[in-house]
Amino acid sequence: xxxxxxxxxxxxxxxxxxxxxxxxxxxxxxxxxxxxxxxxxxxxxxxxxxxxxxxxxxxxxxxxxxxxxxxxxxxxxxxxxxxxxxxxxxxxxxxxxxxxxxxxxxxxxxxxxxxxxxxxxxxxxxxxxxxxxxxxxxxxxxxxxxxxxxxxxxxxxxxxxxxxxxxxxxxxxxxxxxxxxxxxxxxxxxxxxxxxxxxxxxxxxxxxxxxxxxxxxxxxxxxxxxxxxxxxxxxxxxxxxxxxxxxxxxxxxxxxxxxxxxxxxxxxxxxxxxxxxxxxxxxxxxxxxxxxxxxxxxxxxxxxxxxxxxxx
Amino acid sequence: xxxxxxxxxxxxxxxxxxxxxxxxxxxxxxxxxxxxxxxxxxxxxxxxxxxxxxxxxxxxxxxxxxxxxxxxxxxxxxxxxxxxxxxxxxxxxxxxxxxxxxxxxxxxxxxxxxxxxxxxxxxxxxxxxxxxxxxxxxxxxxxxxxxxxxxxxxxxxxxxxxxxxxxxxxxxxxxxxxxxxxxxxxxxxxxxxxxxxxxxxxxxxxxxxxxxxxxxxxxxxxxxxxxxxxxxxxxxxxxxxxxxxxxxxxxxx
Ligand SMILES: Cc1cc2nc3c(=O)[nH]c(=O)nc-3n(C[C@H](O)[C@H](O)[C@H](O)COP(=O)(O)OP(=O)(O)OC[C@H]3O[C@@H](n4cnc5c(N)ncnc54)[C@H](O)[C@@H]3O)c2cc1C
Ligand SMILES: Cc1cc2nc3c(=O)[nH]c(=O)nc-3n(C[C@H](O)[C@H](O)[C@H](O)COP(=O)(O)O)c2cc1C
Numbered sequence: 001x002x003x004x005x006x007x008x009x010x011x012x013x014x015x016x017x018x019x020x021x022x023x024x025x026x027x028x029x030x031x032x033x034x035x036x037x038x039x040x041x042x043x044x045x046x047x048x049x050x051x052x053x054x055x056x057x058x059x060x061x062x063x064x065x066x067x068x069x070x071x072x073x074x075x076x077x078x079x080x081x082x083x084x085x086x087x088x089x090x091x092x093x094x095x096x097x098x099x100x101x102x103x104x105x106x107x108x109x110x111x112x113x114x115x116x117x118x119x120x121x122x123x124x125x126x127x128x129x130x131x132x133x134x135x136x137x138x139x140x141x142x143x144x145x146x147x148x149x150x151x152x153x154x155x156x157x158x159x160x161x162x163x164x165x166x167x168x169x170x171x172x173x174x175x176x177x178x179x180x181x182x183x184x185x186x187x188x189x190x191x192x193x194x195x196x197x198x199x200x201x202x203x204x205x206x207x208x209x210x211x212x213x214x215x216x217x218x219x220x221x222x223x224x225x226x227x228x229x230x231x232x233x234x235x236x237x238x239x240x241x242x243x244x245x246x247x248x249x250x251x252x253x254x255x256x257x258x259x260x261x262x263x264x265x266x267x268x269x270x271x272x273x274x275x276x277x278x279x280x281x282x283x284x285x286x287x288x289x290x291x292x293x294x295x296x297x298x299x300x301x302x303x304x305x306x307x308x309x310x311x312x
Numbered sequence: 313x314x315x316x317x318x319x320x321x322x323x324x325x326x327x328x329x330x331x332x333x334x335x336x337x338x339x340x341x342x343x344x345x346x347x348x349x350x351x352x353x354x355x356x357x358x359x360x361x362x363x364x365x366x367x368x369x370x371x372x373x374x375x376x377x378x379x380x381x382x383x384x385x386x387x388x389x390x391x392x393x394x395x396x397x398x399x400x401x402x403x404x405x406x407x408x409x410x411x412x413x414x415x416x417x418x419x420x421x422x423x424x425x426x427x428x429x430x431x432x433x434x435x436x437x438x439x440x441x442x443x444x445x446x447x448x449x450x451x452x453x454x455x456x457x458x459x460x461x462x463x464x465x466x467x468x469x470x471x472x473x474x475x476x477x478x479x480x481x482x483x484x485x486x487x488x489x490x491x492x493x494x495x496x497x498x499x500x501x502x503x504x505x506x507x508x509x510x511x512x513x514x515x516x517x518x519x520x521x522x523x524x525x526x527x528x529x530x531x532x533x534x535x536x537x538x539x540x541x542x543x544x545x546x547x548x549x550x551x552x553x554x555x556x557x558x559x560x561x562x563x564x565x
Binding site: 072 | 543
């Protein structure tokens with residue numbers, strides 16, 4: 001409802017590889033994007049686009065608890081890509097495609113080219129507006145970063161998905177892939193845009209128990225502590241690829257952090273683990289903060305600020 | 313933030329399948345009745361448990377033997393052992409002050425209701441508790457609840473108290489119309505049936521829900537009550553009748 005009334009003012013609207021977002025906020029993959037009803041709540045909270053949980057062909061249980069640690073300065077998680085598999089997820093995607101007006105980006109997981117293609121085709125059939133290839137989850141054997149570490153394979157996957165997709169395809173990268181030569185190959189293979197960054201492989205040990213906390217030992221680091229890394233990655237990709245659509249994410253915990261990524265060069269900004277502390281209100285806070293900033297500074301559109309910090 | 317360390321100061325085994333753990337924390341917390349903690353046993357696992365009591369550094373959990381972690385707790389934990397908890401998490405019961413309240417518990421669902429009864433009594437409410445069990449051997453905490461008000465027990469098989477389900481016992485009682493609020497914690501069917509009945513007779517009701525909880529921080533989506541999109545770990549575990557009304561109607565057929 002608030003969609004047209006509040007969310008749709010031109011000043012915050014952005015264009016992202018052909019998708020029209022009412023504002024630059026994007027729900028990050030793996031955060032609440034696991035059912036239609038949760039995605040609906042995120043839309044109502046104001047998000048400009050919604051990314052689903054990473055979907056694999058077969059159902060995945062994920063790892064045993066503990067799977068999440070609040071470190072105070074950031075978060076550590078090793079969920080293990082739990083998802084009900086494409087067949088079951090498809091019902092949720094269809095409901096979402098019918099009832100949610102915010103662009104929905106399906107996050108695709110796979111262990112090989114075939115799986116990526118199959119999952120992508122079904123996600124498109126279900127009506128999603130874009131695809132994001134998870135080439136970067138740092139703690140699941142045979143998926144994510146293990147695929148993303150093989151440049152040739154990754155390029156074949158991107159090309160294969162590109163060839164079956166009528167919708168924009170984003171390659172989601174980790175810090176390890178954030179090199180101009182790698183990004184250039186991804187874009188050259190058919191990626192329409194880059195999502196940066198995924199969590200960074202990390203672990204935590206409790207001095208009291210003298211054991212690792214996560215059942216999987218290794219997980220991914222997110223939250224405010226990785227933001228400076230995100231800023232550098234986004235800045236560099238924007239500098240090298242002035243026209244590439246970029247969804248910047250990693251450490252956004254309010255409007256100032258969102259603005260920081262936009263100034264570095266992000267067209268849109270992902271919001272993930274900050275929801276643990278701020279809950280869904282964070283979308284409204286970012287939107288209001290950006291709007292206030294624009295008003296105070298005589299900019300007509302948030303688009304004018306994309307990469308603004310690079311104008312030396 | 314990360315885990316708080318607690319030391320077990322007392323363990324009781326009121327029945328074969330239930331243990332009560334009294335714990336002293338290094339730093340006090342202030343949970344509300346209905347809120348829960350994630351309790352971590354290193355190298356074993358981490359599970360959600362409702363606060364069954366709390367005061368200063370002292371907290372209590374009531375734990376039913378279910379599977380991996382709860383069995384390891386029952387078999388392996390001893391006095392002076394350390395446990396690790398994060399919390400309090402979730403939204404607790406909205407407490408009324410004054411008036412007559414009815415508590416409906418199925419099995420270990422009495423855990424959060426015991427803590428609630430204590431608070432309600434302190435706030436001047438008249439408390440009546442209905443405790444449902446499978447058989448005579450399963451009955452526990454009857455006297456404890458007695459400190460805070462009236463108690464009635466039901467067993468499905470046995471000789472004690474009311475013979476039947478706690479739902480039947482409840483149905484006979486709520487129609488009397490003398491309760492200002494009903495709180496229920498038990499299996500999903502009990503929660504839904506009691507909530508539905510309360511909405512029908514116009515008594516405010518809250519129920520404590522369970523789902524598989526993973527992150528406990530409201531972000532992973534694992535504990536969503538579908539198709540409502542309400543997260544047990546953040547929007548719940550305590551949900552009012554109105555919030556769950558859509559599933560009550562859908563379930564009725
Ligand atoms: C908010 C909340 C508060 C709780 N409070 C208490 C409490 O005070 N006392 C208490 O004894 N228990 C409580 N529970 C339930 C308790 O968390 C589970 O019994 C426990 O996680 C089981 O762990 P386990 O490793 O022993 O069993 P597992 O080996 O993990 O599981 C055994 C079986 O039980 C199922 N199961 C496990 N957890 C759940 C669940 N949450 N919902 C549905 N099925 C499940 C599993 O799918 C499996 O089939 C609470 C649960 C929630 C969500
Ligand atoms: C609990 C959790 C689950 C996640 N699941 C996924 C996932 O399924 N797929 C994915 O591409 N990224 C996943 N991520 C990574 C986020 O999408 C995001 O890239 C990262 O958390 C950095 O953003 P943040 O600091 O805003 O959280 C997950 C992150 C968290 C915290």
